[in-house]
Amino acid sequence: MPGAMERPSWTNTENDGALLRSLGPRLRGDDMRKSLDLLYDAAGYLAAFFMVGILLMVLASVVGRLAGFNLRGSDAYAGYCMAAASFLALAHTLKRGEHIRVGLFLERFHGRLRRPLEIWSHAAGSFFCAALAFYSVRLVWQSRAFNDISQGNDATPMWIPQIAMAVGAIVLLVAMVDDLVRVVRNKPLADSSGELKAIE
Secondary structure: OOOOOOOOOOOOOHHHHHHHHHHHHHHHHHHHHHHHHHHHHHHHHHHHHHHHHHHHHHHHHHHHHHOOOOOHHHHHHHHHHHHHHHHHHHHHHHHHOOOOOOOOHHHOOOOHHHHHHHHHHHHHHHHHHHHHHHHHHHHHHHHHHOOOOOOOOOOOOOOHHHHHHHHHHHHHHHHHHHHHHHHHHHOOOOOOOOHHHHOO
């Protein structure tokens, strides 16, 4: 209708800006969650890759013995792949709720006492994961500085296979701190107790 009052365009702009400001923390939180999940999944895929490496090294060793030749260092590289797969899978397994968790002590407490104990247990776990990550990175640095070489016939510089161990320990620390923050914010964690009950 001609002459009717129209809503100023700046009003829509202010409303959109307020909406974006209100949704900003939530969007950033969603982006952070996607990034962390991507990190855990990437570590899990790398662990699967090294598990395939274990298979290939064992098969190469067996075939080599049957064919009459020795593939130098196959046993050592199978061990390196096993260590890498074990450490890289830690964070992914934790976030899936597949780690064996001894909850006999926590299950005895309910109500107000349960939450502080949950926070304490996750804080202690984060501390020990931080120590593991620190000394794993330190081991890589020392092996590189001292030129530590494998004692096997492969003569591999030890800092190379130790990198996977350090990376796995760091990702585990990130996952443990992630769980600690979720417990503090009273958000649910991954739990496989339902699957265990179904198996039983």
